[in-house]
Amino acid sequence: MTETLPSRTSDLPAKWIPGEVEAGLYQRWVDRGYFEADPASGKPPFCIVIPPPNVTGSLHLGHAMDHTLIDILTRRRRMQGYDALWLPGMDHAGIATQNVVERQLAVDGKTRHDFGRELFVDKVWDWKRESGGAILGQMRRLGDGVDWTRERFTLDEGLSRAVQTIFKRLFDDDLIHRAERIINWCPRCHTALSDIEVDHHEDEGELVSIRYGDGDDAVVVATTRVETMLGDTGVAVHPDDERYAHLVGREIELPIVGRMIPVVADEHVDPSFGTGAVKVTPAHDPNDFEIGRRHDLPMPSIFNEAAVVMNSGTRFDGMDRFVAREAVREQLRAEGRIVAEKRPYLHAVGHCSRCDTVVEPRLSLQWFVKVTPLARAAGDAVRTGRTTIHPKELEKRFFDWVENMHDWTISRQLWWGHRIPVWYGPDGEVVCVGPDDEPPTGAGWHQDEDVLDTWFSSGLWPISTLGWPEQTADLQRYYPTSVLVTGYDILFFWVVRMMMFGLYAMDGRPPFEHVFLHGLIRDQFGKKMSKSRGNTIDPLALIDDYGADALRFTIARGSNPGADMSLSTEWVAGSRNFTTKLWNAVRFALGSGASPDLPVPPADRLTDADRWILGRLREVREQTDALLEDFQFAKATEALYHFTWDELCDWYIELAKPQLAEPELAEGTRAVLGHALDALLRLLHPIIPFVTEALWTGLTGGESVVITPWPVDAGAPADAAATARVEALQRLITELRRFRTEQGLPDRRSVAGRLVGLDDAGLAGHEPAIRFLTRLDAPSDGFAPTATVEVGLPGNGSVHVELDLSGAIDVAAERARLGRDLTAAQKELDQAEKKLGNPKFTQKAPAHVVDGIRARREAALADIERVTARLETLPSS
């Protein structure tokens, strides 16, 4: 190594310590504006909007997965010459954020009502400024290539204007209306919730069977919510149920309350379930509400907003629902009304997704979006292929969902959020006010007190962040966005709403061309991560310990379409090892004088190893392109991993070492190595941006790999002959190493040997490489071989190697080794002969398959012959 190294190599430290470098690299990217989109650029646009994280949230592995995959897509498109925009931001998370601030107030024994609406909202903004949005800083740590100049927040002025605009339009189109219905109510948050904000899980409760009425009029009903009987206004049976035919139309007495309630016949009662009779509490159960409507039953509410019994006209008024449940049950028992009881009784119960309180169905006046026509349009967009869902298997779930979607409850009894733009007049007027309208003034006019569901604004995200309702340059250029990336568990939260609103607001143009749904991250045993299980992993801790690249690489490598992935610190450590491997490979290349600036010589002046690695590089590049276009992150990452470690490092670099020592080969080797690493670093950059940036700038002296073109013609067409010779070479070297290992030869001990038959095997020029990689010295004057190894090569050739081990070989070990080879060859032969002996196989199977089996038989026969002969020459032990 007499050449002067290029000066730029001096910038490459001996070791890659991500924690010391990543933040600086990221800041440099941002400072230079690499991530800023430019609508005037003349390049084709590519746009992804972030599924907006919650302003109260911090980065968890689910985000890390979203962001890694999005960043891979965007960075690659940017390198491919697109005007790539990844637009960041957050949503205001109505309930969650209000909860955070209310908890702070509660420390001083205060509630939001002590401050009043305006002051309280100011306090929330204060909190947002001081503590909100931690996730934005964490995104920088991950390396997210987002355009910070376009960052948005759902409560920004522009986005709020979008909310008001669409509300007004939907209102005018009769797609938003106000109605008294049963909704999901959180008695702790004191607000309505939509269906998707309710999580159902199994709870221990009780199932109590109660006898209503007496004598011939007696009916037994069962319930898990005994206390609701205080609000019963009927009993329902199926019209065809003869057991109760005599009762229909009559009234029976409701225990405790003493009210007479009718028995009604309703088709929706399942006569085979329980006793076939159900109690009807129209104000506190969605099914009962429907029955009540059909039969015109009274609908008294017996709970206040905290789910405390009220207005029941009984002594239970003032009791919490769970206290009342037991108290009512005990009184029923005392009155001899309880027929049966199951306790504990496991059943699914709805919980508030924000605070886990048991949700109470509640009859109340709320605003709803009539989703049927909007959801149908969303379904059509996918059906007609204007939006493609990946993986395709999830389409069915999407269709099922949009076809069965219930009206969406959008009013929330909160203060933090977009206030509903509806004013009520003194004479019952209802006026919806658009963003440019003046709200009505005067005595008796007041605005609706409620705010909108956060997802009402998140649903507008793909259009509002681009400037809608204004026809901005960004909107015209980047809408529809290219891809939406999110977890399949979130499909219904954002994707459906974004689809509905985008189609509605943008004249039937859906908000994204592709929806890519990835799986969930689980722990190393495939278990879902959860705080209660204690198996969560903080992505920031992983970044601290192993670097952002290692986390990203792990995620990319595990992301198979439609499947969840497992992750543990060991997996991430493995990825860190990969970045280190890459680092060292480039260090070796630089130390050898490799450079992409050196011209790669024409094929006829390249070695087999050169041609082989250039062919493999082209194949891997093509593979990577095809896989990434198809969102197959795991396979693309795996292909690059395998190429880097198992081919480039384990073989090409090793073969390059003897080449570099040959003056006539050295320059070409430096060129090939420089060329291959340059391309490889670019291919890897979207996945592991930090280490590739450091290495690529070190290798090439270029400004930044971020803005460097994607390698489109790196490598060379595969050279089958060169590849075959390299594979034979690998086989020969591996077999010789195996012999050495099994003979117990220490790695560092050189052995003299003679290679016989290299010419016939086409490996004549490879003797230096073989000797270098197997520590085989040239035979000297006193060469006296004591052992022979014969290596069968692909293509049925073989090479003899005579070795001077300076002593007797370990015959037992050699017999064992050959015995294993013989067994394997015999098995191979048996399989092949069995097939070939079957006339149906030779007649029906395609010719190339039959030929393949014949070739395998020949190879096995040759192996057996060779190994047997060798075994016979061994002294008996």
Add this chain to the structure above:
RNA sequence: GGGCGCGUAGCUCAGCGGGAGAGCACUCGGCUUACACCCGAGCGGUCGCAGGUUCGAACCCUGCCGCGCCCA
């Protein structure tokens, strides 16, 4: 109850009609001037079970068992 998906090496997962694979773990040998976050070699599987289709099944079909998710 309805729908979807999964059961392949100790663990996590690829493979989805013609030679059972990877990473990690494990065993043995090595601090060989790119790398011990490494190198070399190796061990490890009636591909959940039972039928069927086929010349041929981990792969296609049917049933069963076990697990997970979504919706009621």
